[in-house]
Amino acid sequence: MQNGICEAFNSKMRDELLNETLFFGLDHARSIIAAWVTDYNAARPHSALGYQTPAAYAAQLAAMGDRLHETEAFRRSPIAPSAQAGNCHPPALVSAG
Secondary structure (H helix, E strand, O other), X not given: OHHHHHHHHHHHHXXXXXXXXXXXXXXXXXXXXXXXXXXXXXXXXXXXXXXXXXXXXXXHHHHHHHHHHHOOXXXXXXXXXXXXXXXXXXXXXXXXX
């Protein structure tokens, strides 16, 4: 799926910036692209992020990560105990009869 995300970004950048802008030099291109990236990350909501901006979503994840590190409530015990050494085959069921 990572390639799909990259392709979607490249398509948006091409449609919204590269096909619409005439660059007059490397410095001009860098400043226009930097402004577009800032708008893309800080001002434009994205549907895949619940209509939040990537910057707001990243801040929300960082805050959630800080809360997870501070509390023990979210730590869970293992689902199943580890197998005991030498007991790797369960007993066979024998039918009566």
